[in-house]
Amino acid sequence: MLQTKTVTTTTKTTTIINKAESKPLDLSVYVVIDVSVLPAGRDAVAVAEQALEGGATVIQLRAKHLDTKSFIELSNKVKAVAAKFGALFVVNDRVDVALAVDADGIHIGQDDMPLATARRLLGPSKVIGVTCSNTDEVNSAVSSGFANYLGTCAVFPTATKAYAPDFTPLGATGLNSLLQVSTLPIVAIGGINVENVEQLIIESQTALKTVAGCAVVSAIVCAQNPTQATKDLAAKIHPLLKHNSESSIARSLNPRPPRVQLLVNQVAQALSSVRASTPLVHSITNYVVMNDNANVLLAIGASPIMAHSTKEASDIISFCGSLVLNIGTLSDPWIDAMHIAGKKANSLGIPVVLDPVGAGATPLRQSTCVDLVTLIHTDIVKGNAGEISFLAGALANTSGGVQSRGVDSDGTMSEPAHVVRSLAAKVNSAIAMSGPVDYVSDRVGKDVVAVSNGNEWLGKITGTGCDTTTLVAAFAAALNAELKGKSLSAATWTASDDESFDPYLIAGVGGILCMCIAAEQAIAQGGIKGPMSFKTALFDAIANLTPEMIQRFARVDFV
Ligand SMILES: Nc1ncnc2c1ncn2[C@@H]1O[C@H](COP(=O)(O)OP(=O)(O)OP(=O)(O)O)[C@@H](O)[C@H]1O
Ligand SMILES: Cc1ncsc1CCO
Known part of the structure; x- marks a missing residue:
């Protein structure tokens, strides 16, 4: 540096719109209560409570075939138990239900309501997750500035969700490609259980980050003891999420404006x-x-x-x-x-x-x-x-x-x-x-x-x-x-x-x-x-x- 260069610039304070509540977004143990997967005689609210006792950090309620009134009633109950444990309560697909019960957030797929519309309806403080199957979808969700986290398509074969006959699960390699391009946290889903979760996290991680969490459906809702099953899963997940720095959480709470x-x-x-x-x-x-x-x-x-x-x-x-x-x-x-x-x-x-x-x-x-x-x-x-x-x-x-x-x-x-x-x-x-x-x-x-x-x-x-x-x-x-x-x-x-x-x-x-x-x-x-x-x-x-x-x-x- 030449000695003649003495001028410095004044630091500019940048304003970032805070789009979600400032409570930490802990997506690590993400349990999806899918009403259609629940074994006969099991109560969705009871299973949610058991999963929360075992350490679930997010409860997503999925009820594709439930009528609106019943979905709202059930959501109110699940929301109340999630709140008791300080966990995030997210409604699958239905923005109207999320609004009706004032849920913490919504999880939507590529064919559901457009992200921008969901954000407009839900306002800046709700958490929005969106399912992405490939890097184009990740780039588009990230650059929209409207999502807080991303979910994947199935990482392993699963019977919980119907996929096209030629669908190939992402696997650890596919998940790694999504992690490479995403600045938002990613939650992996599909066929994850206590046996395969560690290998998935380790094999998919990049030099800079791991998944933010793993979502499970049947491994919890169909488990003999959902509390123990969640505990076992959480014990495997937590030690491996070391790469998720605070900056990744900050980015998810403060997405860059779309043009930036x-x-x-x-x-x-x-x-x-x-x-x-x-x-x-x-x-x-x-x-x-x-x-x-x-x-x-x-x-x-x-x-x-x-x-x-x-x-x-x-x-x-x-x-x-x-x-x-x-x-x-x-x-x-x-x-x-x-x-x-x-x-x-x-x-x-x-x-x-x-x-x-x-x-x-x-x-x-x-x-x-x-x-x-x-x-x-x-x-x-x-x-x-x-x-x-x-x-x-x-x-x-x-x-x-x-x-x-x-x-x-x-x-x-x-x-x-x-x-x-x-x-x-x-x-x-x-x-x-x-x-x-x-x-x-x-x-x-x-x-x-x-x-x-x-x-x-x-x-x-x-x-x-x-x-x-x-x-x-x-x-x-x-x-x-x-x-x-x-x-x-x-x-x-x-x-x-x-x-x-x-x-x-x-x-x-x-x-x-x-x-x-x-x-x-x-x-x-x-x-x-x-x-x-x-x-x-x-x-x-x-x-x-x-x-x-x-x-x-x-x-x-x-x-
Ligand atoms: N006071 C400072 N604090 C933090 N970063 C600085 C500061 N001054 C410069 N930088 C960083 O250092 C980089 C080099 O900038 P600098 O102004 O020193 O260039 P320069 O004077 O042209 O250097 P040289 O002539 O030695 O090549 C900048 O791009 C900037 O990011
Ligand atoms: C020290 C110095 N003197 C001339 S050029 C140069 C390098 C920094 O530009």
């Missing part, structure tokens, strides 16, 4: 695209960070080429996916090479990412970065608050100029979103501004995203901002190539509809999230003794990042 979730989905998907396409990134960067930048690119799954000669700049960029121009250690021939490569990249539709290191510090840096944003077209400018503020100020007096209200006397920035938004519109580039909270604007200043995953450790080693810039360039290259493959172009993106984000906004957020989440992972693994062991752990963590980690740990918001 859509953005996170696209960023996670973009990481997969980087890994799948291994884009080649041409960097004309400073010699302090050159080797690190190359290694960071390899770690994220891209390929580096560092080339400064004016004699080959044009040739090199012609076969690369993106270009990084970093003004950290300038010399005249390097500046010439930047212009040559930049112009060639522009002519070929290759994204150009500028890091205006130390932008305002000297007249050379001032004129170089102003020339670069005006004489060539930059697609993304990524700098710290001081650098972005300088650029905004320097362009303030040019036509359509940016009013730089950036830096206050105490070194903080009072309106970071305004600064990135207006600079973006001025230079038609996405702007990524680093600090305790990172801010990224799309190229027209319509969407501005605050990324709150900042980590002070990133300031303890030199060049993490420059490393982030190269990650942003890897994302830009992969996304541009993907659009070209569809005969589209990142260059011609227009801010016409709410569903579509600027690919270079995704690239900016993607690069920043990868660096910040990798830092979190590096620290979480322990063993950091100081800056150098942090650096080693950080580079390893970048290599080990998964789209699932982006889904799970991204803290982003539109501002």
Whole structure:
């Protein structure tokens, strides 16, 4: 980090709508009282009570063939026993019954009432669970922002529910795929019993999470002793749910707003695209960070080429996916090479990412970065608050100029979103501004995203901002190539509809999230003794990042 960079941004408080009651959502031992499965002469309320005595944390009442009046009467009784044990009471399918008895929540299937309608009718405080059989259904339920948890289709063969003749149970592998993509808790169901539950949880778990619980029907309602059967099951389940961190419960109680979730989905998907396409990134960067930048690119799954000669700049960029121009250690021939490569990249539709290191510090840096944003077209400018503020100020007096209200006397920035938004519109580039909270604007200043995953450790080693810039360039290259493959172009993106984000906004957020989440992972693994062991752990963590980690740990918001 250059000493001239003293500006920090003020932290923004994000508002998250709390959609469910703040009592912990314990889905671990989830007992479904299916009236049609109850052995003759058994009373649903008595079985519910026995299961609760054995440690059931949720009781779901399923009564497909019961008339409405009887369903409501029974629900009232089961709700009362669940309340006595502090357990969650959930009605299967019937939103009207859930409303009539003021149940804690509802569980619906894909063919029942649409999720959005159920949420509208039930209001923000009720728990909604939805059955998902595949990753598309999981993605759709998660991105809707209306569900609190997900249930699966049958994990094992079961006679309790009728499935199509060609239905194949999910098994532990199928359950694992759903866990990989879901940021919501998942409850497994179908043929689970005390014999198979441990193996299912262990075999299905991902590096980051297990199921939130297991739901059982006949193993409890048909058991000789439902209390003992529930106790036995609970004893097997509880020790294995260790991966379910509080953040997963928090996410289920505070689902991301739908558009934020859509953005996170696209960023996670973009990481997969980087890994799948291994884009080649041409960097004309400073010699302090050159080797690190190359290694960071390899770690994220891209390929580096560092080339400064004016004699080959044009040739090199012609076969690369993106270009990084970093003004950290300038010399005249390097500046010439930047212009040559930049112009060639522009002519070929290759994204150009500028890091205006130390932008305002000297007249050379001032004129170089102003020339670069005006004489060539930059697609993304990524700098710290001081650098972005300088650029905004320097362009303030040019036509359509940016009013730089950036830096206050105490070194903080009072309106970071305004600064990135207006600079973006001025230079038609996405702007990524680093600090305790990172801010990224799309190229027209319509969407501005605050990324709150900042980590002070990133300031303890030199060049993490420059490393982030190269990650942003890897994302830009992969996304541009993907659009070209569809005969589209990142260059011609227009801010016409709410569903579509600027690919270079995704690239900016993607690069920043990868660096910040990798830092979190590096620290979480322990063993950091100081800056150098942090650096080693950080580079390893970048290599080990998964789209699932982006889904799970991204803290982003539109501002
Ligand atoms: N005070 C802070 N608290 C928490 N996180 C921070 C803080 N400052 C920066 N960061 C994080 O560190 C990352 C690097 O940002 P920084 O502003 O240090 O870049 P930079 O100045 O361009 O670095 P360099 O020039 O060393 O490459 C940011 O993306 C941000 O997430
Ligand atoms: C320390 C330093 N000096 C010029 S560039 C650089 C790396 C941080 O950008």
